[in-house]
Each structure stands twice: as C-alpha cells, then as structure tokens.
Amino acid sequence: MANFDHLQPSHSTPATEIPTIPYEVNVPPHRLPVEQYGRDRFVALPGLIQPDTASSLLAATDDVPAKRVRVGNNTETWNEQIFTLEHPVYRFFEQDTIVSLVRALTRLKRINYLQTWTSIYGVGEYINPHTDSEGSAQLLICLQAPESSAQGGKLVVSGQELFLTPGDAIAFEATSLRHYTTPLTATKNEPEPRRTVLVGRYFMG
Numbered sequence: 049m050a051n052f053d054h055l056q057p058s059h060s061t062p063a064t065e066i067p068t069i070p071y072e073v074n075v076p077p078h079r080l081p082v083e084q085y086g087r088d089r090f091v092a093l094p095g096l097i098q099p100d101t102a103s104s105l106l107a108a109t110d111d112v113p114a115k116r117v118r119v120g121n122n123t124e125t126w127n128e129q130i131f132t133l134e135h136p137v138y139r140f141f142e143q144d145t146i147v148s149l150v151r152a153l154t155r156l157k158r159i160n161y162l163q164t165w166t167s168i169y170g171v172g173e174y175i176n177p178h179t180d181s182e183g184s185a186q187l188l189i190c191l192q193a194p195e196s197s198a199q200g201g202k203l204v205v206s207g208q209e210l211f212l213t214p215g216d217a218i219a220f221e222a223t224s225l226r227h228y229t230t231p232l233t234a235t236k237n238e239p240e241p242r243r244t245v246l247v248g249r250y251f252m253g
C-alpha cells in the first residue's frame with residue numbers, strides 16, 4: 049500500500065495563530081471630521097497610517113492571488129484581491145481604532161458585515177464614474193501610488209480630485225457619491241507605475 053504521508057504538510061497554522069501585525073492608526077478620535085462626514089458623506093483622512101505601515105499592509109496582501117476585473121467594453125481593467133475572515137488584512141479593518149472611526153463617522157453602531165479587497169491599477173488602467181451597489185460606508189486606504197499625479201491615478205469623489213499617497217485614506221458613502229479614477233500613465237522615470245488601494249466596506253445597522 050502506497051504511503052503518502054510524506055506529502056502531508058509538516059505543520060499547519062491554526063487560524064487563531066495567524067500573526068496580526070500591529071497596524072497603527074494615526075488619526076485621534078477627537079480630530080475626526082464627524083460633522084463634515086455627516087454633511088458630505090465623504091472625508092479625506094490624510095496620513096491615516098504611516099507609509100511604512102502601508103508597506104507592511106501591502107506586503108501582507110502578497111499571499112492572496114489577484115483576479116482580473118474587466119468592465120465596460122473591456123476598456124476598464126484592473127486586478128483585485130479579496131480578503132476573507134482571519135486574513136491579517138481583513139483583521140486590520142476589524143481592529144478597535146478603525147471600527148471606532150467608522151462608527152463615529154457614520155453614527156451607526158452595529159457592524160453586520162465587512163468586505164475587504166484591494167484594487168490594483170497598472171499603466172492605462174482606471175475605473176469609470178460609478179456608484180457602488182451596497183454597503184453603508186467605505187474606508188479606502190492608499191498602499192501604493194505613482195510618483196506624482198502627473199502619472200494619473202487620481203481619485204475623484206463627488207467632483208473632488210485627490211491624489212492619495214501611501215497611508216492616505218478617505219471614508220465615503222460609495223453608494224451615493226459618484227467616484228472614479230484617472231488612467232495611470234508611464235513615464236521615462238517610472239515606466240510601470242502601480243496604484244494599489246485597500247478597501248473596507250462596512251454594512252452597518
């Protein structure tokens with residue numbers, strides 16, 4: 049009888065032992081623009097996390113394969129990774145500081161459900177103006193950006209143009225505010241710019 053024991057993994061890590069990186073959040077609760085969010089359903093949160101924390105989060109996304117997204121007439125494309133329960137990136141959005149922030153802005157207490165993903169844009173890639181179909185609020189954090197806004201990769205929300213750099217974030221009501229990005233362009237200095245944003249979509253009650 050064949051023995052396949054040698055094909056078994058020598059060890060496996062139970063979900064509860066997956067290390068969680070302590071992702072520090074820099075926006076103190078008393079400085080949160082709660083009134084502004086209540087009025088505009090959108091706030092910019094520059095430097096929500098440090099650039100090196102953004103790098104750590106980006107590195108933590110590496111183990112999840114990206115799938116290609118094509119919409120429109122295949123003119124809009126980008127890559128997407130989805131993170132599920134127990135993944136360190138999913139847990140980032142579950143941590144107290146982040147949850148408190150989302151609760152304070154939305155004035156909603158109960159989180160029923162959470163979805164997390166990255167959108168990764170390369171040269172020529174963008175997303176057209178749209179509103180999302182679901183979710184109470186989204187927290188979007190830039191993990192990777194081109195060197196300058198001259199290379200595109202601007203995020204436009206409700207007519208406001210933003211060029212996010214790693215660690216910058218926005219919180220917004222994606223179901224009611226139209227939003228889109230501008231295409232990335234290659235330059236001699238940076239022939240392959242990439243823009244990666246990490247999104248947490250909260251379903252609240």
Ligand SMILES: [Fe+2]
Pocket residue numbers: 178179180222227
């Ligand atoms: Fe969207």
